[in-house]
Amino acid sequence: MFEKLLVKENVPLRNMSSFRIGGMGRFFLPASSVDELRQALEFARDWGIRLIPIGRGTNILFGEGVLNYFFVKLSGELGVIEEEDGLLKVGAGADVSRLVSMLRDRLSVFRGLPGTVGGAVKGNAGVRIGDVYVNFMDVVERLAVMDEAGRIEVLYSKDIDKGYRFADVDGIVLFAWIRPDLISDFWGIVPQRVVVEPYPNAGSIFKNPSMDVSAGYLIDLCGFKGRRLGGAMVSRVHANFILNVDDAGFDDVYSLIEEIEGVVFERTGYRLEREIRIIPNYAIGN
Numbered sequence: 001m002f003e004k005l006l007v008k009e010n011v012p013l014r015n016m017s018s019f020r021i022g023g024m025g026r027f028f029l030p031a032s033s034v035d036e037l038r039q040a041l042e043f044a045r046d047w048g049i050r051l052i053p054i055g056r057g058t059n060i061l062f063g064e065g066v067l068n069y070f071f072v073k074l075s076g077e078l079g080v081i082e083e084e085d086g087l088l089k090v091g092a093g094a095d096v097s098r099l100v101s102m103l104r105d106r107l108s109v110f111r112g113l114p115g116t117v118g119g120a121v122k123g124n125a126g127v128r129i130g131d132v133y134v135n136f137m138d139v140v141e142r143l144a145v146m147d148e149a150g151r152i153e154v155l156y157s158k159d160i161d162k163g164y165r166f167a168d169v170d171g172i173v174l175f176a177w178i179r180p181d182l183i184s185d186f187w188g189i190v191p192q193r194v195v196v197e198p199y200p201n202a203g204s205i206f207k208n209p210s211m212d213v214s215a216g217y218l219i220d221l222c223g224f225k226g227r228r229l230g231g232a233m234v235s236r237v238h239a240n241f242i243l244n245v246d247d248a249g250f251d252d253v254y255s256l257i258e259e260i261e262g263v264v265f266e267r268t269g270y271r272l273e274r275e276i277r278i279i280p281n282y283a284i285g286n
């Protein structure tokens with residue numbers, strides 16, 4: 001039944017993560033169509049394992065060893081950008097940068113945002129411009145999403161609970177229909193980005209507790225800039241970034257994350273919430 005599905009076994013995840021950390025994915029498939037994705041879900045069900053969609057891996061920390069999941073990257077028809085009914089229909093596997101370069105001034109506010117449309121929807125990625133967050137879901141009119149049973153549902157953005165780095169979207173995002181006019185106040189604006197780090201990283205580790213208090217400020221306040229654990233180090237520029245400076249392993253980064261959480265809470269009373277997705281080598285519900 002699955003003979004046409006080119007499922008690979010024990011695939012290295014390290015190069016699928018901007019952190020350059022990670023062991024092997026038990027199963028992996030670049031799914032190039034809705035039909036292939038449906039078959040992949042069936043395959044995962046048969047094996048009793050979870051299917052995890054991944055984009056560019058710019059917001060993920062993978063564990064080491066063999067991760068007992070079925071990792072799927074969307075490609076082919078699931079990465080296409082085309083016009084449909086006056087809107088842009090974008091496959092979740094498409095890079096945000098491709099979309100931005102097509103729409104230029106109208107999406108310039110997302111210039112420099114790494115990752116795919118699927119990842120941007122799931123984490124409601126975005127930027128802060130003055131006193132407002134401009135988030136990816138702000139330009140999404142509707143989504144097509146596949147559930148675990150392979151059923152496709154269309155969700156309208158106005159009906160989705162969402163906010164800063166959060167969108168209540170279950171299942172696998174297949175397509176997003178984009179309306180740049182929804183952020184016309186920000187056309188032509190190019191955000192100033194933090195200095196590009198020379199070492200592999202996954203962007204901000206924690207969400208900002210509020211508009212007035214950033215996670216980076218709290219981490220810096222607790223003296224973490226430059227703190228090193230094994231091959232991992234808290235950036236000296238942006239304290240909310242952890243860098244893989246010397247072949248860091250999962251434990252180096254994870255221990256640093258836990259240490260920061262503990263100390264920041266103890267000294268400031270703030271409980272930092274993680275922004276990155278952590279996929280360790282054991283099944284936990286995150």
Ligand SMILES: Cc1cc2nc3c(=O)[nH]c(=O)nc-3n(C[C@H](O)[C@H](O)[C@H](O)COP(=O)(O)OP(=O)(O)OC[C@H]3O[C@@H](n4cnc5c(N)ncnc54)[C@H](O)[C@@H]3O)c2cc1C
Nearest residue numbers: 055056057058059092115116118119120125126172173203
């Ligand atoms: C240098 C750097 C700078 C960054 N700057 C910013 C920034 O300014 N603003 C910001 O918000 N983020 C930023 N990030 C974080 C990251 O780029 C974003 O969160 C991005 O949207 C993640 O996209 P991705 O394709 O890499 O997702 P991945 O990291 O591959 O996945 C992230 C999560 O999304 C899920 N996912 C991926 N695709 C799908 C899909 N099709 N359906 C359902 N779930 C899916 C994955 O399972 C995972 O849980 C930065 C990261 C780096 C490395």
